[in-house]
Amino acid sequence: MTDLTDNERRHAAALAAIRESPYLNARCGSTAEIAEPLEDLLPLYEHNEDWDEVQLDEGMPSCALRFTDLGAQWVTTGGLPELYGEYRLLHFYDVFEQEDGPASMPDATDFQRQFLSELRSFDTTPRSGAGMMSFIRMQSNTSPLEIWYQDIADIGGDPYPSGFLKMDITYCRYLDALLLTKGTYGWQYLYTDMSLGGSGHRSTVGYLQRMLQVFPEIFPQHDYRELRERLEARL
Secondary structure, eight states: OOOOOHHHHHHHHHHHHHHHOTTEEEEEEEEEEEOOOGGGGOOGGGTOGGGTTOOOOTTHHHHOOOEEEEEEEEEEOTTOOOOEEEEEEOOHHHHHTOOSOSOOOTTOOHHHHHHHHTEEEEEOOTTTTOOOEEEEEOOTTOSSOOEEEEOSSSOOOTTSOTTEEEESOOHHHHHHHHHHHTTBTTGGGGGSSOOOOSGGGHHHHHHHHHHHHHHHHHOTTSOOHHHHHHHHHTO
16 A cells, blocks of 8 residues: 555544444445545646635645545444444545536525535535535635535525535644544534524434543543533533
């Protein structure tokens, strides 16, 4: 196998931990196939002429992963509280080659259509079809580039389309958070300014509470204090 970067080794180890855990029933991707690094895909305008003034975050080339099928879908087993998760990180070639963003709504405003056209998905849930996705916003003259989360839940709103929430996180920090959350459904809410205290979010809160209950047992090498503090701050 090609020599891995430090960040690639961390994510390969995280995927192996999911695959080998006796507490998870998982379908996993592979870290065997490596594609070109992010630097080789630049400049951006060669993929989309509208990206001539889009600048990648300073740390992205070093934290970006070259795996072509990195991800897993899993469910707890062995008598643990029921918990589901999924993620699949796209290689940046597949991110950049997306011709369009999410489909626009029939009654979308010009601002909303422009916003949607700037989004490119990089983390998806294809194995379960759960409909949750994370996007990087390819917006000119913006640093760091925004990260947005889409859910089928009734979230977000004007002036942005319903169903989208901006995350308070960079792309590199998103990758770091995945090492902890392993794609637990709804983990992205922990990095938004949305309150989870209402009755409409009981399912999401339940997932996050169960994650923080069982993950210290399943993955004792990690420290979950920050995630606990983030959940408490949103209840």
